[in-house]
Amino acid sequence: DTILTQSPDTLSLSPGERATLSCRATQGVYNYLAWYQQKPGQPPRLLVYDVSTRATGVPARFSGSASGTDFTLTISSLEPEDFAVYYCQQRSNWPRLAFGGGTKVEI
Amino acid sequence: EVQLLESGGDLVQPGGSLRLTCEASGFSFSNFAMSWVRQAPGKGLEWVSSITSTGNSPYYADSVKGRFTISRDNSKDTMFLQMHSLRADDTAIYYCARFSSSFDGVPQYYFDLWGQGTLVTVSS
Numbered sequence: 001d002t003i004l005t006q007s008p009d010t011l012s013l014s015p016g017e018r019a020t021l022s023c024r025a026t027q028g029v030y031n032y033l034a035w036y037q038q039k040p041g042q043p044p045r046l047l048v049y050d051v052s053t054r055a056t057g058v059p060a061r062f063s064g065s066a067s068g069t070d071f072t073l074t075i076s077s078l079e080p081e082d083f084a085v086y087y088c089q090q091r092s093n094w095p096r097l098a099f100g101g102g103t104k105v106e107i
Numbered sequence: 108e109v110q111l112l113e114s115g116g117d118l119v120q121p122g123g124s125l126r127l128t129c130e131a132s133g134f135s136f137s138n139f140a141m142s143w144v145r146q147a148p149g150k151g152l153e154w155v156s157s158i159t160s161t162g163n164s165p166y167y168a169d170s171v172k173g174r175f176t177i178s179r180d181n182s183k184d185t186m187f188l189q190m191h192s193l194r195a196d197d198t199a200i201y202y203c204a205r206f207s208s209s210f211d212g213v214p215q216y217y218f219d220l221w222g223q224g225t226l227v228t229v230s231s
Contacts (some may be wrong), residue, residue: 034217036152043202043221044152055219091216091228095166099152 001028002093004082004100006086021103023088028069032092035064035073039084045079047086048073052095075105083107109133109220111203116225127188127225129203136160137181139205140214143188145199146224153199156188157206160214168204173196193229200224 003026003090004012013019023033031051035045046055048064075082088100117129129141142157156177157166165177174193179186186203208220 035209036218038152043204043224044218045221046207046217046219049207049217088151089217095157095214096168097157097216099154100153103154106174 001096002029002040002090002091002098004088004090004098006103007099008103009101013105013107014107015078015080017078019073019078019082020103021073021075021105023071023073023100025069025071025090029090030089031066032034033064033066033071034089035087036087037082037084038087044087045090049067055099067086080103108183111205111220112220113201113222113225116201116227118221118230120230120231121194121229122207123190123193123229124189126192127190127201127203127227129186129188129222131184131205134205134220136184138212139208139227140203141179142206142218143177143186144204144221145197145227146197146202147199147206150199155201158186160212175224175226180192190227193227195229198227198229 005024007022013059035047038044051066052064065072065076085102085104087102112130131216140159143155158177176189200226203222204218205220207215207217
């Protein structure tokens with residue numbers, strides 16, 4: 001099974017700063033990787049899928065990229081509402097779907 | 108409004124059973140594959156089970172295979188998760204989630220719509 005490892009566990013930043021979140025897969029997942037944002041008490045929200053395609057309504061400050069089995073979610077300039085937990089998810093092993101452990105972006 | 112609404116979560120004893128329900132509205136439910144995803148308190152997300160748009164093919168995580176059964180009733184825009192032999196490590200918020208779909212209706216296996224979740228607590 002493909003395991004996704006996210007780093008760091010916690011990212012402490014200020015509004016306006018750039019956030020770089022990492023997700024590493026134990027084997028190739030091709031371009032089949034998504035990112036979700038989850039705020040306290042809310043369900044996750046799909047941000048990016050197929051590595052770099054933003055979901056409907058997601059601001060352009062969110063971008064995704066990949067290099068081999070390393071995937072990155074970048075938030076170019078943090079807004080106050082971006083402080084949340086972020087998860088990556090792979091679909092290459094369907095029907096065995098998997099999420100990463102999450103990265104918390106905090107002030 | 109496009110939404111998913113879960114219900115059925117409760118406190119249940121180890122070894123007990125529970126049935127969760129997910130009611131969909133605002134979209135053509137029968138055109139989408141659906142899933143259950145859970146989140147233990149303070150933990151990350153775990154895929155539990157999925158079902159095709161027709162209901163003909165269910166899929167399960169190893170952790171619940173043989174204990175949980177997913178089903179759906181497209182005439183009522185509703186999906187179910189029947190849970191048996193519940194254990195303490197099944198304690199979680201259970202989310203109903205919709206698989207994203209390509210323009211021609213092929214599931215993309217990302218979760219583009221989520222319910223608010225229903226809490227299942229397994230404890231004596």
